[in-house]
Amino acid sequence: MADRQPASASRKTFAPWSDPSAEPFIVFDNVTKRFGDFVAVNNVSLNVYEREFFSLLGPSGCGKTTLLRMLAGFETPTEGRILLDGQDISTIPPYRRPVNMMFQSYALFPHMSVADNIAFGLKQDKMPKPEIEERVADMLRLVKLEQFAGRKPHQLSGGQRQRVALARSLAKRPKVLLLDEPLGALDKKLREETQFELMDIQENLGLTFMIVTHDQEEAMTVSDRIAVMDHGVFVQVATPAEMYEYPNSRYVADFIGDINIIKGTIKSTANGAVTLETEDAGTLVVHQAMDAIPGTPAYIAIRPEKMQVISGVSQNQIDGEVWDIAYLGDLSIYHVKLPSGAIVKASQTNVTRLIERPITWEDDISLTFAPDAAVVLLD
């Protein structure tokens, strides 16, 4: 990992989705997929741009695999169109699409060795033999399976099989690579390394990746943008930072990272500030431009790390009792019980060694947050 190049400057300014003149590379145009009566993907529209690393995040059964399979050509949309590079691909069979997919079930050929599995796609392209060998060796090195080249899939562990599947889908360097939970079976360390390798490959070869993951941290790490799905629809499509700081719904707020959600009603909205009356924590103020009739039910969403343990502030003070402490080494997460019985979480960096705990169980403490640290959600 030491010889990794710093992420290029182009990455920092890569945001074609906010450029109205940019041509999208993949377009889902009002795509619906039904299996009988069951709607797996419900009227989804999405633009993905060339060289983008796009993640699909969502609970099991929300339609992530179905979406990828439509792009790969294994399912036809019931309604709507899918465009690739400006061309409607509905009539193009899977074997002629410049799209490769890594299957959630790996789908490795059991009668072929690891090396033959990886070489399979290259052989279909009639690539010269020496080049195939070179590419296969590259791929084996990438997934750290050099000494397993001659093994059959059934002689590998689950994580090793997953890496073969990854190498096989990457070998052809397709314009679009679809990865269905590519790293789920790997241990944390290998997974993090592979995430960075994936980002490097994607960046260096200029590929477009669509990746499915259950792991929101992984999505945050690798993606240019993330789509959070639920029941066949996109709840929010945004960059990781936007998604984290400005979730558009309680569903997304809850799905991405840890968050406190405090229920209340809107008291007033004025000058870019929203004042809410909450049962759990009294009156709270959040800086956010919003138009809402006073009395509308709303929620304040605030991340634990944006809570501070402090007292004697004039605004957004929440008093409670330390109910539980989770010591994570670098952080401690305090579960604070409010008089109403609700629990809010506040995480604090452990800047000193924690032999003498400054805060301990059953302490009465006060929490606060800056008005621009929280968001108000209406649903």
Add this chain to the structure above:
Amino acid sequence: MEGRLGRILLILVPYLWLLVFFLVPFVIVFKISFSETAIAMPPYLPVFDLSEGWEAFKAAFARLSFDNYAWLTEDDLYIRSYLSSLWIASVSTIITLMVGYPIAYGMARAPTAWRPTLLMLVILPFWTSFLIRVYAWIGILKKEGLLNLALISLGVIDEPLTILNTNTAVYIGIVYSYLPFMVLPLYSALEKLDGSLLEAAQDLGCTPIKAFWVVTVPLSLPGIVAGCFLVFIPAVGEFVIPDLLGGSETLMIGKTLWVEFFSNRDWPVSSAVAVLLLLVLIVPIVLFQMHQQRQQEREAG
């Protein structure tokens, strides 16, 4: 102790079965194949009679000879029969494979709810006597049979085809009769095939036809091998089909054996033919056993 006795009994019973119903008859046939014909009952000599004592037994034993085997090489009828049987069995096996594969493939790809019914349909012919089914083919294939009637009324042919009593009829009969033995192992191999492998092959640039050859066929190879052996081995020694459907040109060892045994009443020569047939078949049988064993080990491992 009782458990151990039970286990020994359990192992012993099948061996006893084999001993009584396979090995003993084989030894008798084997012995007859070294005897000479005689106009007597039974129609061969010598006959071992243990009641006449050890000396008589030794004398009888001394009269056994290889003459019958020598005879099999002198008259080329036998060699031609063996070769022709192997040829007919091989061709039939290949045709059965070509007919059986699409059937098994279709069954394995059919909706899960249909599969038991389809499987049933494959096994259904076994519910009627084999002999009756072969006779039925006479009705279909003869000059004024159903096939010729159908073809003439459809205007495909003007003159009835001569199929019955030719080798073509024998091929039809063997393919028809042994088809289930091909379809069942193929079906069980194809049913296990994971459909996502074909998708993966297509995803990597394979046309569906190519994917069939590089994924489906290699993965169904155990079924292909098993099916071919199960058809080939019994087809080599087949007697009823060539006898009922074949003609004078049809040369098969089963038929030759039958003629020796019943028409010529030459038990010793027909026994020698039978022993040689077994030797000929031992090669594919051993190969088949080895294949099955390897397959089991692979599945276990």
